[in-house]
Amino acid sequence: MKIPQRETTDRMSxxxxxxxxxxxxxxxxxxxxxxxxxxxxxxxQALKTYEQRIQTMKSILTLGTLIASLSLAGAQGKLPQRSMS
Known part of the structure; x- marks a missing residue:
C-alpha cells in the first residue's frame, strides 16, 4: 500500500x-x-487469498490507530499549532 508522504492541510478533520x-x-x-x-x-490458493486479506486489514487498522493517536494528541494540545497567516 502506497502511503502519501505529505498532505496539504493542517486541519485534522x-x-x-x-x-x-x-x-x-x-x-x-x-x-x-x-x-x-x-x-x-x-x-x-484460498489460504493465500485469506492471508493477503488479513495483511491488508492489519495495514488499515495500523493507519486507523495512528490517526486515532494523532487525534488524541491534538485534543490534549500536544501537537504543534501552525499559524494560519
Whole structure:
C-alpha cells in the first residue's frame, strides 16, 4: 500500500476525511487485485487469498490507530499549532 508522504492541510478533520477516502480506494484496489475467478480453488490458493486479506486489514487498522493517536494528541494540545497567516 502506497502511503502519501505529505498532505496539504493542517486541519485534522480534513486529514481524517482524506485518509478515509484513501483507505477506501486502497481497500477497493486490493480486493480487485485479489479477486478470484469463479470456479474451483485449491486450499493453497484460498489460504493465500485469506492471508493477503488479513495483511491488508492489519495495514488499515495500523493507519486507523495512528490517526486515532494523532487525534488524541491534538485534543490534549500536544501537537504543534501552525499559524494560519
Amino acid at each position: 480534513v486529514a481524517q476525511l482524506r485518509l478515509g477516502d484513501f483507505l477506501k480506494r486502497e481497500r477497493h484496489r486490493a480486493e480487485a487485485v485479489q479477486a478470484t475467478a469463479p470456479g474451483k480453488m485449491t486450499f493453497e
